[in-house]
Amino acid sequence: MNNVTELVSGRGEWLKTRETDDGIVISSRIRLARNLCGFPFLNRCSESERSEIQSLVMTALNGSELAKDYFYVELENLGPLEKELLVERHLISRQHANTEGPRGVALLADETVSIMVNEEDHLRMQVLGGGFQLDKIWQRLNCLDDQLENRLEFAYHEQFGYLTACPTNVGTGIRVSVMMHLPALKITGEIERVFRAARDMRLAVRGLYGEGTEATGDFYQISNQCTLGKTEEEIVEDFRSTVVPRISDYELRARELLRREKPALVEDKVWRAIGMLKYARTINTQETLTLLSYIRLGLNMGLINDVDIETINDLFLSSQPAHLQIISAKRMDSDLRSKLRAEFIRRRLCDHQNN
Amino acid sequence: MNNVTELVSGRGEWLKTRETDDGIVISSRIRLARNLCGFPFLNRCSESERSEIQSLVMTALNGSELAKDYFYVELENLGPLEKELLVERHLISRQHANTEGPRGVALLADETVSIMVNEEDHLRMQVLGGGFQLDKIWQRLNCLDDQLENRLEFAYHEQFGYLTACPTNVGTGIRVSVMMHLPALKITGEIERVFRAARDMRLAVRGLYGEGTEATGDFYQISNQCTLGKTEEEIVEDFRSTVVPRISDYELRARELLRREKPALVEDKVWRAIGMLKYARTINTQETLTLLSYIRLGLNMGLINDVDIETINDLFLSSQPAHLQIISAKRMDSDLRSKLRAEFIRRRLCDHQNN
Numbered sequence: 235m236n237n238v239t240e241l242v243s244g245r246g247e248w249l250k251t252r253e254t255d256d257g258i259v260i261s262s263r264i265r266l267a268r269n270l271c272g273f274p275f276l277n278r279c280s281e282s283e284r285s286e287i288q289s290l291v292m293t294a295l296n297g298s299e300l301a302k303d304y305f306y307v308e309l310e311n312l313g314p315l316e317k318e319l320l321v322e323r324h325l326i327s328r329q330h331a332n333t334e335g336p337r338g339v340a341l342l343a344d345e346t347v348s349i350m351v352n353e354e355d356h357l358r359m360q361v362l363g364g365g366f367q368l369d370k371i372w373q374r375l376n377c378l379d380d381q382l383e384n385r386l387e388f389a390y391h392e393q394f395g396y397l398t399a400c401p402t403n404v405g406t407g408i409r410v411s412v413m414m415h416l417p418a419l420k421i422t423g424e425i426e427r428v429f430r431a432a433r434d435m436r437l438a439v440r441g442l443y444g445e446g447t448e449a450t451g452d453f454y455q456i457s458n459q460c461t462l463g464k465t466e467e468e469i470v471e472d473f474r475s476t477v478v479p480r481i482s483d484y485e486l487r488a489r490e491l492l493r494r495e496k497p498a499l500v501e502d503k504v505w506r507a508i509g510m511l512k513y514a515r516t517i518n519t520q521e522t523l524t525l526l527s528y529i530r531l532g533l534n535m536g537l538i539n540d541v542d543i544e545t546i547n548d549l550f551l552s553s554q555p556a557h558l559q560i561i562s563a564k565r566m567d568s569d570l571r572s573k574l575r576a577e578f579i580r581r582r583l584c585d586h587q588n589n
Numbered sequence: 590m591n592n593v594t595e596l597v598s599g600r601g602e603w604l605k606t607r608e609t610d611d612g613i614v615i616s617s618r619i620r621l622a623r624n625l626c627g628f629p630f631l632n633r634c635s636e637s638e639r640s641e642i643q644s645l646v647m648t649a650l651n652g653s654e655l656a657k658d659y660f661y662v663e664l665e666n667l668g669p670l671e672k673e674l675l676v677e678r679h680l681i682s683r684q685h686a687n688t689e690g691p692r693g694v695a696l697l698a699d700e701t702v703s704i705m706v707n708e709e710d711h712l713r714m715q716v717l718g719g720g721f722q723l724d725k726i727w728q729r730l731n732c733l734d735d736q737l738e739n740r741l742e743f744a745y746h747e748q749f750g751y752l753t754a755c756p757t758n759v760g761t762g763i764r765v766s767v768m769m770h771l772p773a774l775k776i777t778g779e780i781e782r783v784f785r786a787a788r789d790m791r792l793a794v795r796g797l798y799g800e801g802t803e804a805t806g807d808f809y810q811i812s813n814q815c816t817l818g819k820t821e822e823e824i825v826e827d828f829r830s831t832v833v834p835r836i837s838d839y840e841l842r843a844r845e846l847l848r849r850e851k852p853a854l855v856e857d858k859v860w861r862a863i864g865m866l867k868y869a870r871t872i873n874t875q876e877t878l879t880l881l882s883y884i885r886l887g888l889n890m891g892l893i894n895d896v897d898i899e900t901i902n903d904l905f906l907s908s909q910p911a912h913l914q915i916i917s918a919k920r921m922d923s924d925l926r927s928k929l930r931a932e933f934i935r936r937r938l939c940d941h942q943n944n
Contacts, residue, residue, distance in 0.1 A: 498928055502870035513864025515857040573853055 238307055238316045241323060242560045245548065247345040250364030257534035257543070258482045260413040260453065262368045263324075264375050264470070265360035267398045267407035271387040275399040276352055284336040284352050291351045294385035295340055300378070304347075308338040315565065318556035324362065326350055347378065354399050355407075357382070366478060368410065372470045395462070402459065406466050410473045411457030413442075414481060417531040418488035420452050421500070428484050436460050437477060442523075451523030451550060452531075456481060489535055504532030508540065511579050516572040522553045522579065545582060553579060593662055593671045596678060597915050600903065602700040605719030612889035612898070613837045615768040615808065617723050618679075619730050619825070620715035622753045622762035626742040630754040631707055639691040639707050646706045649740035650695055655733070659702075663693040670920065673911035679717065681705055702733065709754050710762075712737070721833060723765065727825045750817070757814065761821050765828045766812030768797075769836060772886040773843035775807050776855070783839050791815050792832060797878070806878030806905060807886075811836060844890055859887030863895065866934050871927040877908045877934065900937055908934060 247261070269275065270290060273283055292306055309317060309331070317331040326339050330353040337352035350358040359382070361375040389397040395405040403409070419425040429439050440455040456477065458469055492500045507528035511517070530546050532538040551557060553575050559565055562574060602616070624630065625645065628638055647661055664672060664686070672686040681694050685708040692707035705713040714737070716730040744752040750760040758764070774780040784794050795810040811832065813824055847855045862883035866872075872880075885901050887893040906912060908930050914920055917929060 498871050498924070502931075505868045505870050506865060509864035509868025510861060513860045513867075515860050516853050569853070576857075 238312060238319060239560050241325075241345065242319065242552075242557055244345060245544075247362050247364055250547075256482065256486070257530065258415055258485050259366035259478060260415050261324075261362060261364050262366055262371050263360055263362045263411050263413070264368065264371050265358055265409050265411075266375060266379055267355040267396065267403045267409075268357040268359070268379075268382075268386075269389040269397060269399070270356045271389050273356065276354065276356065277399065279352075281335055287356050288336050288338055288351050290386065291340070291349070291357065291382075292338075294382055295349075297385055298381050300381060303342055304340045304349075305343065306338055306340045308336070310336060310338075315556050315559055319560055322551065322554045322556050327353060327358075329353065347374070349378075349382075355403070357386075366412070368412070368470050368474045368478075372466070376466070403461050405462035406464070406469065408461055408466050408469055409457050410470055411455050412473060412478050414454050414456060414478075414485070415452055415527070415530060415534075416454055416481070416485050417452040417527050418492055418500075419485050421503070422488045422491060424484065424488055428481060432456060432477075432481070435477065450520055451527040453523075453527075489531075493535065500531070500535065501537055503528045504537050507532075508538070508583070512583050513580075514576045516569075517576045517579070518568070518572050519554055519575070522575060523550065526550055526553075541583060549579060549582060593667060593674060594915050596680075596700065597674065597907075597912055599700060600899075600906075602717050602719055605902075611837065611841070612885065613770055613840050614721035614833060615770055616679075616717060616719050617721055617726050618715055618717045618766050618768070619723065619726050620713055620764050620766075621730060621734055622710040622751065622758045622764075623712040623714070623734075623737075623741075624744040624752060624754070625711045626744050628711065631709065631711065632754065634707075636690055642711050643691050643693055643706050645741065646695070646704070646712065647693075649737055650704075652740055653736050655736060658697055659695045659704075660698065661693055661695045663691070665691060665693075670911050670914055674915055677906065677909045677911050682708060682713075684708065702729070704733075704737075710758070712741075721767070723767070723825050723829045723833075727821065731821070758816050760817035761819070761824065763816055763821050763824055764812050765824055766810050767828060767833050769809050769811060769833075769840070770807055770882065770885060770889075771809055771836070771840050772807040772882050773847055773855075774840050776858070777843045777846060779839065779843055783836060787811060787832075787836070790832065805875055806882040808878075808882075844886075848890065855886070855890065856892055858883045859892050862887070863893070863938070867938050868935075869931045871924075872931045872934070873923070873927050874909055874930070877930060878905065881905055881908075896938060904934060904937060 270287055273279060273287055276284070279287070288308070295301060295304055295306065309326075317326070320326045320339065321328050321331050323345060325341060325345060325348045327350070330337065330339070330350050335352065337350075339351065340349040341347070346363060347359070347361050349360075359375060359378055361371045361378065363371050391397055396407040398404050398407055416425060416428075419428055432439050436459050438457050438459045440457070442450045442453045442455075458473070460469075507525040511522070511525050511529070526546055526549055529538070529541060530543070533541065533543050533546065552561060555571055558571055558575055558578065561578070566574060625642060628634060628642055631639070634642070643663070650656060650659055650661065662675075664681075672681070675681045675694065676683050676686050678700060680696060680700060680703045682705070685692065685694070685705050690707065692705075694706065695704040696702070701718060702714070702716050704715075714730060714733055716726045716733065718726050746752055751762040753759050753762055771780060771783075774783055787794050791814050793812050793814045795812070797805045797808045797810075813828070815824075862880040866877070866880050866884070881901055881904055884893070884896060885898070888896065888898050888901065907916060910926055913926055913930055913933065916933070921929065
């Protein structure tokens with residue numbers, strides 16, 4: 235079994251920048267919810283049934299051509315920091331980290347695929363990719379689904395489609411979600427209007443870590459709420475051609491508006507963010523993400539070139555609590571973390587600055 | 590007549606640091622209120638009486654041995670920026686700048702003495718000095734008072750002493766005030782307790798520009814409220830030996846407390862202040878003074894040595910609205926001033942930094 239903590243040295247797929255990016259779409263993700271025939275949904279599963287489900291999935295994976303690329307992690311064997319690390323890297327949900335009982339995740343080492351076992355459904359398969367690349371991701375996920383379906387029997391109903399623990403996932407079991415960076419809409423105050431429009435389109439808008447989390451660092455996950463009545467391809471296409479371009483466009487217009495009407499305001503926010511991160515002696519995660527967000531905006535708007543985007547993207551990930559503690563190889567309370575975080579960021583920004 | 594705007598290039602007596610300073614007492618000031626016999630108090634003076642008073646004082650000054658060192662400024666001849674400059678340098682009160690009618694101020698070029706004519710009283714003579722030096726200041730002021738009294742007849746009552754427009758000044762007409770920098774008491778939240786104690790000692794606590802102004806930059810003016818029943822020397826001695834040492838001691842203890850129990854908090858505030866001032870692209874006076882105050886605290890506590898105290902003291906003065914406009918030789922609205930202020934400070938801090 236691979237060591238989970240080794241992931242910390244990787245760049246994190248969800249923040250990997252592609253050359254074609256405009257910096258607004260951070261990453262694309264699609265997941266499918268599946269359940270095995272012959273077992274109750276998880277809220278009614280006994281401990282031994284959960285173990286059995288986990289074994290069946292592991293056997294199926296090991297028997298498939300995926301075996302050589304994947305490593306399986308049983309969450310019961312992980313310490314709290316390691317679980318938190320997987321959450322911070324968007325490889326498992328917070329819920330999956332925090333519940334009890336036999337459960338795990340199969341990971342591809344490059345972090346583009348994770349298959350959660352015994353989360354809300356028996357299986358949650360996700361493919362993740364930096365930037366805006368829903369088609370490619372959907373092809374990979376569809377393929378993965380086929381390979382597993384060859385070895386496992388999924389609960390399927392002629393009329394309803396795939397059956398899931400929560401009725402909102404019944405049918406295709408698909409959730410397309412795109413992580414977007416929308417700082418200008420936040421500054422101009424238009425973000426609420428965009429969200430209302432999104433809800434009218436039956437989309438969900440969530441924070442950095444999904445359901446119930448805050449929109450830290452101006453990162454928003456936009457996802458479909460509707461899994462019935464449309465094919466997977468239609469849902470993906472809807473995101474590709476309508477939802478994401480439209481929200482991106484709002485953000486771009488907000489940036490233009492700021493550039494035209496309040497250039498001093500944005501410039502000041504961006505430069506102050508750099509100043510704060512280079513000088514603070516103690517800083518919490520929330521403030522760090524907010525400041526990094528302004529710097530990212532400044533870079534994308536071409537207002538600064540003192541820092542490179544890779545450094546900033548990397549800091550979004552590595553300044554978080556579990557990352558910080560694993561990188562420095564010690565457990566720390568939040569005060570000590572804040573001090574170490576400030577030091578860590580300062581060192582990174584001074585190493586990477588151009589002038 | 591000297592040009593008022595030339596004062597801008599001077600260091601400003603009230604912020605001049607002496608070698609013996611602990612950084613808590615910024616400056617010492619004593620003033621005497623006097624009125625001429627044969628004229629009503631100013632609120633009842635006609636315009637021509639005001640002119641006459643002004644002429645009498647100018648003649649007295651010119652006839653005295655003070656003549657060669659002083660220059661007299663008629664405020665009616667000054668533009669609003671020049672008047673504001675005198676306020677920012679603590680050479681006249683805001684009230685004196687803002688009222689109408691014949692009035693002026695006699696100044697010593699080194700800014701240690703100013704004699705306001707037709708402010709609240711016919712004469713308000715003040716001697717000002719950087720640091721804690723009340724004895725020396727009182728000797729000079731007493732001497733000045735004698736010289737003027739040789740040439741002018743002051744309203745004096747056998748029983749009450751010197752008569753003044755406001756009864757709170759009757760008697761000695763003296764106000765001793767010491768400008769103190771009390772950032773640690775502010776951070777620890779003890780400042781209110783100190784102020785209550787000060788009020789019990791019949792002291793007034795005011796902000797940076799005296800009566801009715803805010804305590805910007807953690808600068809507080811402590812002054813006597815009582816001008817009757819004690820001699821001038823007793824009042825001065827009370828400040829010298831009791832009031833100021835006691836408040837200084839509170840501040841020093843607060844600094845020790847911070848150093849011992851919250852070193853990270855202070856260090857963080859100080860470094861962030863440097864970061865903000867070095868990076869902000871727009872900044873108002875209020876925020877500037879707050880940040881400069883933290884840097885001053887950091888220097889006095891020995892937490893930093895990146896900046897020299899002279900630069901910081903100078904910025905307290907030169908970043909203010911009128912100074913900024915006179916230095917850059919143009920009138921600006923507040924938005925433009927905030928941009929220019931940020932640029933000005935950035936340049937100064939980068940010029941003077943050691944590393």
